[in-house]
Amino acid sequence: MKVLKFGGSSVGSPEALENVFSIISKEAKSGKPPVVVVSAFRGVTDQLFEIADLAAAGNRRYRDILEEMDARHLTAIRKLVPASHQTDVITRFKITFNELEDVLQGVALTCELTAKTLDFIVGFGERFCALILASMLNTRGVSALYSDTRKLIKTDEHFGMANVLTAPTYRNIASHIETNSETVIVATGFIASTERQESTTLGRGGSDYTASLFGAALSAEMVEIWTDVDGLMTADPGKVQRAFPVSKASYEEAMELSHFGAKVIYPPTIQPALKSGIPIAIKNTFKPEHPGTLISDQATKTSGIIRGISSIDEIALISIKGTGMIGVSGVASRIFNALARKKINIILITQSSSEHTVTIAVLPADAGRAKMAIADEFAGEVESDAIDEIKVETDLSVIAVVGDNMRQIPGIAGRVFNALGRNGINIVAIAQGSSERNISFVVDQENERKAMNTLHDAFFLAGVKSVNLFVVGLGLIGGRLLEMLAEQAKNLFDDYQIEINLKGIANSNRMLVREESIPLDMWQGELEKEGYGMKLERFALEVKKLNLPNSIFVDCTASGDIQRIYPEFLKKSISVVTPNKLANSSNQELFDELQKMAFQHNCAYRYETNVGAGLPLIGTMHELVTTGDHVERIEGVLSGTLSYIFNNFDGSVPFSDIVREARKKGYTEPDPREDLNGHDVGRKLLILARVAGYKLEFEDIEIENLVPEGAMEAESTEDFFEALKKYDSEFESLRLEAEKKDKKLCYIARFDGGKPTVVLEKIDKDHPFYNLSGSDNIVALYTRHYNEHPMVIQGPGAGADVTAGGIIADILRVTNTKVFNNAGS
Ligand SMILES: NC(=O)C1=CN([C@@H]2O[C@H](COP(=O)(O)OP(=O)(O)OC[C@H]3O[C@@H](n4cnc5c(N)ncnc54)[C@H](OP(=O)(O)O)[C@@H]3O)[C@@H](O)[C@H]2O)C=CC1
Numbered sequence: 001m002k003v004l005k006f007g008g009s010s011v012g013s014p015e016a017l018e019n020v021f022s023i024i025s026k027e028a029k030s031g032k033p034p035v036v037v038v039s040a041f042r043g044v045t046d047q048l049f050e051i052a053d054l055a056a057a058g059n060r061r062y063r064d065i066l067e068e069m070d071a072r073h074l075t076a077i078r079k080l081v082p083a084s085h086q087t088d089v090i091t092r093f094k095i096t097f098n099e100l101e102d103v104l105q106g107v108a109l110t111c112e113l114t115a116k117t118l119d120f121i122v123g124f125g126e127r128f129c130a131l132i133l134a135s136m137l138n139t140r141g142v143s144a145l146y147s148d149t150r151k152l153i154k155t156d157e158h159f160g161m162a163n164v165l166t167a168p169t170y171r172n173i174a175s176h177i178e179t180n181s182e183t184v185i186v187a188t189g190f191i192a193s194t195e196r197q198e199s200t201t202l203g204r205g206g207s208d209y210t211a212s213l214f215g216a217a218l219s220a221e222m223v224e225i226w227t228d229v230d231g232l233m234t235a236d237p238g239k240v241q242r243a244f245p246v247s248k249a250s251y252e253e254a255m256e257l258s259h260f261g262a263k264v265i266y267p268p269t270i271q272p273a274l275k276s277g278i279p280i281a282i283k284n285t286f287k288p289e290h291p292g293t294l295i296s297d298q299a300t301k302t303s304g305i306i307r308g309i310s311s312i313d314e315i316a317l318i319s320i321k322g323t324g325m326i327g328v329s330g331v332a333s334r335i336f337n338a339l340a341r342k343k344i345n346i347i348l349i350t351q352s353s354s355e356h357t358v359t360i361a362v363l364p365a366d367a368g369r370a371k372m373a374i375a376d377e378f379a380g381e382v383e384s385d386a387i388d389e390i391k392v393e394t395d396l397s398v399i400a401v402v403g404d405n406m407r408q409i410p411g412i413a414g415r416v417f418n419a420l421g422r423n424g425i426n427i428v429a430i431a432q433g434s435s436e437r438n439i440s441f442v443v444d445q446e447n448e449r450k451a452m453n454t455l456h457d458a459f460f461l462a463g464v465k466s467v468n469l470f471v472v473g474l475g476l477i478g479g480r481l482l483e484m485l486a487e488q489a490k491n492l493f494d495d496y497q498i499e500i501n502l503k504g505i506a507n508s509n510r511m512l513v514r515e516e517s518i519p520l521d522m523w524q525g526e527l528e529k530e531g532y533g534m535k536l537e538r539f540a541l542e543v544k545k546l547n548l549p550n551s552i553f554v555d556c557t558a559s560g561d562i563q564r565i566y567p568e569f570l571k572k573s574i575s576v577v578t579p580n581k582l583a584n585s586s587n588q589e590l591f592d593e594l595q596k597m598a599f600q601h602n603c604a605y606r607y608e609t610n611v612g613a614g615l616p617l618i619g620t621m622h623e624l625v626t627t628g629d630h631v632e633r634i635e636g637v638l639s640g641t642l643s644y645i646f647n648n649f650d651g652s653v654p655f656s657d658i659v660r661e662a663r664k665k666g667y668t669e670p671d672p673r674e675d676l677n678g679h680d681v682g683r684k685l686l687i688l689a690r691v692a693g694y695k696l697e698f699e700d701i702e703i704e705n706l707v708p709e710g711a712m713e714a715e716s717t718e719d720f721f722e723a724l725k726k727y728d729s730e731f732e733s734l735r736l737e738a739e740k741k742d743k744k745l746c747y748i749a750r751f752d753g754g755k756p757t758v759v760l761e762k763i764d765k766d767h768p769f770y771n772l773s774g775s776d777n778i779v780a781l782y783t784r785h786y787n788e789h790p791m792v793i794q795g796p797g798a799g800a801d802v803t804a805g806g807i808i809a810d811i812l813r814v815t816n817t818k819v820f821n822n823a824g825s
């Protein structure tokens with residue numbers, strides 16, 4: 001025989017009760033009539049608590065809620081019970097309802113609400129529900145018997161959360177079922193009574209427990225907990241979007257998970273079932289065909305290291321510190337006893353190995369009383385300074401990672417804390433149960449979701465790396481980046497299990513940051529529709545507030561302002577990827593600081609596209625340095641724009657037109673003067689030199705400016721091109737001068753440890769840079785190991801495709817590597 005328990009959501013509406021009816025009648029037809037345990041209609045128990053409080057405060061508003069409750073139950077009866085039987089059922093309901101009204105009137109008159117009276121009041125919801133369901137079954141041809149569990153389940157007098165006296169309870173249940181074996185028993189969950197017949201309750205969620213008691217008393221074949229989710233989930237889906245139901249769990253796993261906040265099952269429920277070896281199934285009333293979760297002693301053999309991650313949102317930590325505790329026995333038991341006397345539940349306890357500090361976690365509501373209880377217990381030690389401090393910390397959460405198989409596999413704690421560390425999540429306290437099936441730790445409340453998602457991805461989505469991307473700068477490069485990511489998304493997932501989630505975008509006017517991913521191929525529309533005014537500080541704040549794991553910020557602007565928020569992000573372990581050279585080419589201190597921050601906060605700062613766009617220059621240089629080589633000389637063409645211009649400047653087209661072409665092809669900076677004035681090349685040389693380990697400032701570089709005086713001040717890019725036309729003949733003369741000597745113009749960057757230079761030169765036909773074509777960059781690295789022949793890296797050094805590709809490569813490197821920064825760390 002089975003025990004079926006239906007929670008508040010399953011009996012929350014007449015429609016839901018229709019589902020319940022069909023589950024019960026199916027079960028009744030297939031074998032022995034089941035025992036059915038019900039909770040109150042959804043929300044009714046909360047209302048009863050509220051009504052009781054209002055009545056005790058003399059507030060007449062309780063009558064309104066009471067009226068609404070009456071109407072709701074009457075509506076249910078009218079919808080569920082055939083008209084011919086309604087009068088009878090309504091009469092029975094009204095008799096019970098009058099009882100509630102009478103007691104509330106008494107409370108309102110005396111303005112007194114004892115724990116005993118409260119237990120009596122809050123149990124009415126289950127009585128109403130069981131009465132209606134039993135009537136519904138009977139009037140629709142399924143024989144059913146309403147059973148008030150106050151006559152069956154016996155408890156002590158701990159009103160509010162009574163302790164069950166199992167021997168008389170099991171006897172009563174067994175004999176009740178024996179005498180009514182041919183009918184479906186519809187029993188009230190949650191309520192019980194003392195030996196003196198005073199009503200008690202089993203604690204919020206106690207209906208599960210009622211079902212388990214029935215199961216154990218009757219040696220049931222199964223206890224089924226019917227709810228509104230598909231089973232015990234790997235995590236709370238409200239906190240972890242990708243949580244999914246587990247098919248099996250052991251009793252111990254279920255107990256650990258429910259202790260730490262998994263709400264589908266009330267923690268004490270497991271005990272009676274476990275003792276009697278009765279399996280518990282968690283099933284969805286609204287999807288009865290779903291297999292749900294089976295909790296039994298068989299689950300350990302199933303695969304998977306961990307079964308679930310659960311959490312308690314809000315806890316307080318109390319730390320008791322003092323040298324007087326070192327080597328003294330009985331400290332922990334005195335703490336336990338002091339708190340037990342005040343009926344304060346300890347969620348977690350840890351002790352430092354020096355025994356200097358004992359830390360306990362309790363619910364915040366208990367923290368004040370707990371501190372006082374401990375202070376009283378240790379008054380002598382506080383007086384004699386053996387205990388220095390009893391400190392309470394709040395705004396914390398506790399997270400538990402649970403799994404029977406953790407016992408057999410070494411390194412699980414390492415994986416847990418590694419994943420958290422990579423995402424900058426600080427651990428305030430750690431505890432591991434001696435059973436080794438639970439690692440629990442305390443984090444700041446603001447990191448609760450992030451920690452849960454990080455661990456969920458790490459353990460349940462084995463191999464899948466989800467990346468949360470925030471992109472500022474949606475112009476040529478940023479736009480192409482998103483386009484390429486949209487094109488690549490499927491391949492990235494199928495081939496590399498990398499899932500790109502775009503969570504934030506901004507240009508100089510509008511921004512959009514949100515939890516729901518922004519479709520990569522529809523970001524323009526979303527920004528237009530949902531976006532709001534761009535403010536860099538706001539952008540940074542919203543990204544940090546989202547607090548998502550594996551977050552990467554990408555700066556695709558040419559603005560010098562955005563670097564202000566790099567440190568904020570790195571400090572929060574949000575990696576930064578950027579083609580923007582301005583941060584790395586501002587002062588040396590910032591350059592060093594950014595690398596250091598990334599290292600310290602376990603994230604990455606990547607800027608491969610700063611020099612040579614997609615060419616592997618910075619990574620190569622970094623590898624040379626970290627493998628002990630020393631870069632002695634750097635020589636190269638570092639501008640795609642200037643390379644393109646001088647590779648194509650043959651006299652057939654005016655100079656200014658070629659500059660325009662370079663811009664059209666996406667090689668130039670947003671303002672092409674940044675290319676022609678040599679600053680862009682200077683910045684690149686500076687970055688290469690810094691990555692090689694040299695300490696330099698931008699001002700140290702000698703730069704030849706190719707922007708004619710008269711074109712410098714042009715207001716817009718178009719004005720600049722117009723102004724530049726006037727100097728076409730000057731550039732043509734320069735070209736002819738070189739041509740006459742069989743030479744070619746080439747803009748070359750050089751650094752050999754002395755003064756860095758960036759100059760326009762006339763190079764011979766046999767110069768290695770003479771035959772460059774297109775937007776090619778070329779860099780010759782002369783190092784201790786590559787001295788006779790330099791290492792040469794050559795290829796297109798500008799353009800939207802190669803740059804966006806380089807940025808994607810950086811993003812992928814961030815996901816693959818734990819800590820690998822471009823420059824020394
Ligand atoms: N072109 C290339 O081959 C390469 C370029 N790079 C670098 O890529 C970067 C981007 O260049 P590119 O795409 O051509 O530039 P664009 O001018 O095309 O795009 C710049 C984007 O940045 C936005 N932006 C500018 N200032 C701000 C701000 N303060 N806050 C928010 N958004 C801002 C712009 O917004 P709005 O549209 O509203 O003005 C625009 O969306 C540059 O740093 C460049 O040096 C690096 C390697 C190669």
Ligand SMILES: N[C@@H](CC=O)C(=O)O
Pocket residue numbers: 609610611612613638639640641642667668669675680797798799
């Ligand atoms: N404007 C730059 C683009 C890459 O940084 C160039 O021309 O090289």
